[in-house]
Amino acid sequence: MVLTTAVQAVEIGKPAPDFTATDINGKTVKLSDYKGKIVVIESYNSDCPYCHNQYKTGAMQALQRDLAAKGVVWLLVNSVNPKNFSHRTPEQARQEMAAAKMDVTAWIDDSSGAVGHLYDMKTTPDMYVINKDGILVYEGAIDNQPDPFHDPSKAQNYVSQAIDALLAGKPITVSETKPYGCSVKYAD
Amino acid sequence: MEPALKMWNRDFQVAIRTQPEGCGYRMMAKSLQTFRQIWHLINVRRIRILFAACLCLAALTANAAHTQVRLMLSADTARPGDTVLAGVDLKMEPGWHIYWKNPGAAGMATKIEWQLPPGVTAGEIQWPLPEKLPPAEVTTYGYNDEVMLIVPLKLAADLKPGPLDLKAKVSWLECKEACIPGSGDVQVTLNIGNETKTSADAALIHLWQNRVPMPTQGWPLRAWWEKLANDDTRPLIIELLPFSQKPSASVEKADFFPDAYDQFEIQAATETIPDAHAEFCLRKLVKKFSGDWPKEISGVIVEEIGQAHSSFNVKISVSNKVTAGETISSTANQPSALPPQPLWRMLLYAFIGGLILNIMPCVLPVVALKILGFINHAQHVPRRVRALGLIYAAGVLVSFLALAAIVIGVKAAGHHAGWGMQFGSPEFIVVLTTLITLVALNLFGVFEVTLGGRTLSAAGQLVSKQGAAGAFFNGLLATALATPCTAPFLAPALGFAFAQSSSLIILIFLFVGLGLAAPYVVLSWNPAWLKFLPKPGAWMEKFKIAMGFPMLLTAVWLFNLATGDYGTNVLWLGVFLVLMAFAAWIFGTFVQRGRAGKGVALVIVLILVTGGYAFALENELHWREPIVAATAGSLKASPDGIDWQPWSLEAVAQARAGGNPILVDFTADWCLTCQVNKKTSIEVSSVRQKLKEISAVALVGDYTHFPDSITAELNRFDRAGVPLVLVYPKNPDAEPIVLPAILTPGIVLDALDRAAR
Numbered sequence: 001m002v003l004t005t006a007v008q009a010v011e012i013g014k015p016a017p018d019f020t021a022t023d024i025n026g027k028t029v030k031l032s033d034y035k036g037k038i039v040v041i042e043s044y045n046s047d048c049p050y051c052h053n054q055y056k057t058g059a060m061q062a063l064q065r066d067l068a069a070k071g072v073v074w075l076l077v078n079s080v081n082p083k084n085f086s087h088r089t090p091e092q093a094r095q096e097m098a099a100a101k102m103d104v105t106a107w108i109d110d111s112s113g114a115v116g117h118l119y120d121m122k123t124t125p126d127m128y129v130i131n132k133d134g135i136l137v138y139e140g141a142i143d144n145q146p147d148p149f150h151d152p153s154k155a156q157n158y159v160s161q162a163i164d165a166l167l168a169g170k171p172i173t174v175s176e177t178k179p180y181g182c183s184v185k186y187a188d
Numbered sequence: 189m190e191p192a193l194k195m196w197n198r199d200f201q202v203a204i205r206t207q208p209e210g211c212g213y214r215m216m217a218k219s220l221q222t223f224r225q226i227w228h229l230i231n232v233r234r235i236r237i238l239f240a241a242c243l244c245l246a247a248l249t250a251n252a253a254h255t256q257v258r259l260m261l262s263a264d265t266a267r268p269g270d271t272v273l274a275g276v277d278l279k280m281e282p283g284w285h286i287y288w289k290n291p292g293a294a295g296m297a298t299k300i301e302w303q304l305p306p307g308v309t310a311g312e313i314q315w316p317l318p319e320k321l322p323p324a325e326v327t328t329y330g331y332n333d334e335v336m337l338i339v340p341l342k343l344a345a346d347l348k349p350g351p352l353d354l355k356a357k358v359s360w361l362e363c364k365e366a367c368i369p370g371s372g373d374v375q376v377t378l379n380i381g382n383e384t385k386t387s388a389d390a391a392l393i394h395l396w397q398n399r400v401p402m403p404t405q406g407w408p409l410r411a412w413w414e415k416l417a418n419d420d421t422r423p424l425i426i427e428l429l430p431f432s433q434k435p436s437a438s439v440e441k442a443d444f445f446p447d448a449y450d451q452f453e454i455q456a457a458t459e460t461i462p463d464a465h466a467e468f469c470l471r472k473l474v475k476k477f478s479g480d481w482p483k484e485i486s487g488v489i490v491e492e493i494g495q496a497h498s499s500f501n502v503k504i505s506v507s508n509k510v511t512a513g514e515t516i517s518s519t520a521n522q523p524s525a526l527p528p529q530p531l532w533r534m535l536l537y538a539f540i541g542g543l544i545l546n547i548m549p550c551v552l553p554v555v556a557l558k559i560l561g562f563i564n565h566a567q568h569v570p571r572r573v574r575a576l577g578l579i580y581a582a583g584v585l586v587s588f589l590a591l592a593a594i595v596i597g598v599k600a601a602g603h604h605a606g607w608g609m610q611f612g613s614p615e616f617i618v619v620l621t622t623l624i625t626l627v628a629l630n631l632f633g634v635f636e637v638t639l640g641g642r643t644l645s646a647a648g649q650l651v652s653k654q655g656a657a658g659a660f661f662n663g664l665l666a667t668a669l670a671t672p673c674t675a676p677f678l679a680p681a682l683g684f685a686f687a688q689s690s691s692l693i694i695l696i697f698l699f700v701g702l703g704l705a706a707p708y709v710v711l712s713w714n715p716a717w718l719k720f721l722p723k724p725g726a727w728m729e730k731f732k733i734a735m736g737f738p739m740l741l742t743a744v745w746l747f748n749l750a751t752g753d754y755g756t757n758v759l760w761l762g763v764f765l766v767l768m769a770f771a772a773w774i775f776g777t778f779v780q781r782g783r784a785g786k787g788v789a790l791v792i793v794l795i796l797v798t799g800g801y802a803f804a805l806e807n808e809l810h811w812r813e814p815i816v817a818a819t820a821g822s823l824k825a826s827p828d829g830i831d832w833q834p835w836s837l838e839a840v841a842q843a844r845a846g847g848n849p850i851l852v853d854f855t856a857d858w859c860l861t862c863q864v865n866k867k868t869s870i871e872v873s874s875v876r877q878k879l880k881e882i883s884a885v886a887l888v889g890d891y892t893h894f895p896d897s898i899t900a901e902l903n904r905f906d907r908a909g910v911p912l913v914l915v916y917p918k919n920p921d922a923e924p925i926v927l928p929a930i931l932t933p934g935i936v937l938d939a940l941d942r943a944a945r
Contacts, residue, residue, distance in 0.1 A: 011419055049361075049369050084365050122293040122326050140477060146296065148361070148369045176420060176477040178453055182367040183294035183326040 010119050012175050016128070016136040019115050021077075023106040024090040024097070029075065032134065038166055039073045040159060041128035042142075043121040044107075046096060047086040048182035049148035051124050055100050059152035060142075063160055064103040072163060074104040079116030081187035087111060113186040123181035129162045138162040140177030254284040255362045259354070259374035260389035261341075265381040268347040272378065274310070275393040276300055276337045276358055285330040286360045288318035290448035290487075292328035292456055296361035296369070297448070300339065303355040307344035314338040316399035317490065317499040318445065320456060327456030329445055330363075336396035343380070352378045401488045401499035407431070411485065411504045420476045424454070426504060428467040428489070439491045440531050442468035445499075446487035451479040454487070482506055531692075535699045542703020576659045577712020581705035583660040588701035592694045614753035618761060618811050621746040625765050626772060628743060631736030634769070635776025752857050752892055760808040767800035830876055835889035836897065840916065843885040849943035850916040851884055851936075852924075854898060856891040861929060862911040869931035870913070878937055882918075882944035915939040 010017065016039075018032045031039065045051055054060040064074050080087045088096060093107055110116055119128060129138035143155035158174055165172045255278055262273035278286060278298070287295040302310045315337060318329040341354070359371035379385075408429040413422050426444055446454035455473045463469035468491075474482075486503045629635065747765075751758045771793045778789035805811045833839060835852055843850045853870060855862035869875070879886060889898045891910045902912055905926060913927040913936075925939045 047366050049367060086366060117325070120325075148296075174478060178450065178477055180296075181294060182361075182363065183323075183328065185365065186323065186325070188323070 010128075010136060010139065012136055012139060014136060015134050016130045017118050018134075019118055021108045021110060021115055024088075024093040024109050026090070027106065029106045029108055031075075031130075034073045035134050036132055037071060037073050038067075038132060038163060039075060039128075039130040040067065040163070041075045041077060041119065041130070042104075043116060043119075043124050043126040043184060044076045044078050045080050045086050045124040045182065045185065046100070048124045050146075050181035053148050053150065054125065054142060054152055055102075057152055059157075061101050061103060063157065066160070067163060068103050068105075070163070070167065076102070076104045076107045077110050077115050077119075077121070078107065079110040079113045079121065080185045081113065082111050083187070084185040086185060111187070113184075116184055116186060121179075121184050123179045124184055125181055126179040126184075127159050129159060129166075131166055137166065137172055138175050140179050141181075144177075146180035253370075254281045254364070254368070255279065255286060255360060255370050255372075257358045257372035257374055259356060259376045260393065261354075261376055261378055261387055262390040262393045263378070263384055264387045265379040265383065265385040266343060267382060267384055268307075268343055268380060269345040270343050270384060272341045272343065273390075273393050273397070274339045274341050274354070274356075274376075275389065275396060276339065276356065276374065277334070277392075278331070278337070278358070278360065279334045280332065280362065282333070283364045284362050285321060285332045285364075286335070286362050288329040288331070288445075289313070289315050290329055290446060291361075292321075292330075293326045293453075295328045295330065295363065295367070298337065298358065298360040300337065301357045301359075302339075303357070304341070305352050305354075307347045308352065308354065309342045309344075311340040311342065314340075314397065314400045316396055317401055317488065317497060320443075320445075324457070329456075336393065338393060338397055338400060347380050349380050349382070352380060354378055401501045404489075404500045404502050407500075407502060409489075409502055409504045411506045413481070413506065413508055414471065416508060422474050422476075422481065424472045424474050424485075424506065425461070425469065426472065427463065427469045429465070430467050439468050439493060441492035442470060443490040443492075444470055444472060444487055445490060446472075446485060449482070450477070452476045452482055454485065534696065538696045538699035539703040539706075542700040543706060574712045577709045580659040580662055580712075581702075581709050583662060583664050584705040585698060585701045587664045588697040588704075589694065592697035595693055595697075596690045614750065615812060617746055617750045617753065618805070618809075621743055621750060621761065622765060622768060624739060624743040624746060625768065628736045628739040629769055629772050631739055632733055633776075635772045636780055749857055754809060754811075757809055760804045761811070764800050764804035764809070767796055767804065771796035771800070829871060830879060830886045832886050832888040835887040837901075839885075839887055843887075844916060844920040846885075847918055847920065849882055849884040849918045849940065850887060850914075850924075851879065851940065852887045852889065852912075852914040852916070854889040854891055854902065854910045854912040854914075856910050859891070859910045865911055865913065865931045869933045869936050872933050874933055875936050875940070878940050882940060884940060884943070915943045917943040918945070 016031065018030070020028060020030045023029050046055060067074060078088060078093065090109060093109070097104070097107055108115060115121075119126075125142045127138065127140065127142050128136060131137045138158060140158060142159060143152060143157045145152070145155040158177055161174065162172045258277045258279075260275045260277060262275070263270070266272050280286060286298055289297050291297050300310075300313060304310060316331075316335055318331055318335075321328045321330050321332075353375060354377070355373065355375045357371060357373050359369065361367055361369050408431050409426070410429075411424055411426045414425050415423055428442070442460070443458050444454075453475045455475060457473065459471040461469040461471055484503060484505045486501070489500045489502050491498045491500075743765075747758070747761065750761055754761065774789055774796070775793045779786050779793065782789060832853075835854070840850060840852070851870075853862075853866065855866065878884075889901070891898050891902075902908065902910070905912060905914075911929055913931065915925040915927065915936075916922075917925070925942065927935055927939055
């Protein structure tokens, strides 16, 4: 049931479902507040080797910096349940964010899994790009190398590709891919 | 502590706990302590981050010890030109799993990179059947505990004799609460010689090879898009038609594990669609990422027969629509509103349902008859009691087989069949009313069915025949009476039966029959338990007469049913019944017990029966051409009763669109449970008031004459008959609440409260 409704709710070319959540600094984050800006949503778990590879190599941070300069909003969603050892308390998350030099608009504490389920996030990482009108334009893998040891700088990054096309006013060539990675460690 | 270190530390402790004797781990423990000391010395943040990253990566490889890998061969020595099987055996620690060639929604397929000398070629990996791994929203396919991936190695014909080193790098992703990529280098030596010597591992390899899905060819498999939706998710129907190549054991559960594709994903959830014409029929959701919709798909068909799993590699071409002539049954087109149930549970429900029928109001009077029969025979030879028990069971089973045959016949004729449908036939009601009236008179002692006590002692042989016939008749009668009482357990079992093949219908009906007959068979085979039955005596006659009254009540109820079919003309059925009662009295008093003038009495009986039939039934009642009385006017039971409106799909849609909760009662005149539900739990002041409070719409669906629209709706909820009471919530998108077969006001009020939220 949850599966079907989620599949119907999140669809390329349709408005991205709105949500209100709290970030690790206790601030309220509402997706619709960012209307007029391009938004990237990333499902994240740094203990997952696939996410870890993107951050270890600095590729993800570089992309975040580049996009921030272009006025793109980046929402990181961590849906790991509190019982899993990969869960981060707000304090741990703030440390991790600073240590890894992430450049994101907000790190959403989604330990309930509400946002993850709303967007039907399957893996970490699972990426979403929303255009200035709030329409979902990309969903899926971060790049075309489903491997935890590859060099991301040599891979084809679907997120930067989609945003480049948006900014250039061109059609997006790859708008949906199969996300790869570890399963999201949702609460039961 | 930094997360990376925290994670490493924890995994490390797991490793120590599970492998206490591994000295390598102890060494690692020591080095961990050293790491910690260094850690505290490092103050520069940037270095700390870099260090954490490296440390984490190191930890990931080092801790891939949750899976152990080993390479083995089916032969120690092989000849040039042979094919040797290589087995890559992966053993996981408890709780850890690795992935199949299609990992599913997450994970990574296990990989083997061979480093083989010239002249040795590795074939495709043969993957044993994986398991579906939870959670449901991110289903993956993988292996727990252990798996052996099998790879055929082809040896060139010109290989020189001598030892060959075969090497491979195996890499995998192992997951428990976290996922860790692991890899291992494996190596084995193969001798090339002039004879083949199998290895000690050959048996194990062949054992795993048995778990690899079997190849198939020419199976009547087909797949088509159920809806050609334009968005990126489409439902796909996969169906296997029955055919002779395959063992004919009935498939209890089937599934399809698809291969992995880049451009689309066949999702893991599988819905089984009941389809009498197919071995199985499945619905899968396909999500497209890019490109065109697939024209062909491949994967593994998994069939569950008893405890055993069989699996087959298949390729299926996908068509846009079912082609003409390949019709699927009407039930298959309609999504079932309830999840399918396994066969054993259905048979259990059928059996329990049969047992419960024994104490349902419409069977209880017959039970009395049967108990009397047992008491009569308890003093006789146990063998005869036993035989009577079995004959009774045979009577029940034969009539259930007959019912099954009727259902199958009706199904074949293309009609929707509904449980209790023989009660919709007015002729049946007339016959049964007459029969029950006579049974009541018999209990009152107006006449005897058997030849009576005197003849009983005179001709033992004949009595045993009478007893046998009586037992058989009891069995038949119990069945005929049981049908309108759709006991709670029976409803889903029969709902299931109607959507099944003929053999399954027979099986389910037989189980209901077995349940109905079971107590008596058990009693007859354990004659000792018969001693617990009351001793025969003068009370028996009184008890018998007393039991005649519930029987009379049954007759009145049946008579009332006939009103629906004959209107006010039903008076003539009453006249006929009185004439029959008069004939029965003359027969009992003057033919059976009289001393003189038996012949004259018998003639009068015959005149009464034939005359009564010709005049009352044929001439006045027109019993074979009933007029269906129009049900016009208000459906209200009383001025302040619930304002029932007639049920229709449009009425439901209209009320839902208006945002009203809806109470739907599917009922029939012949359904006792429905009447009891209505009286005790629906048409009561608390429910009336609640309905007004939440401004709910009340709809009643009358199933007395089996309208097709209601049969279809019942089927949609996997029910073969009434009662069915539904409560639709106010929210027009929410699913209706299905109430249990037997209601209390609390259940109804609770459902209405939920619906109003």
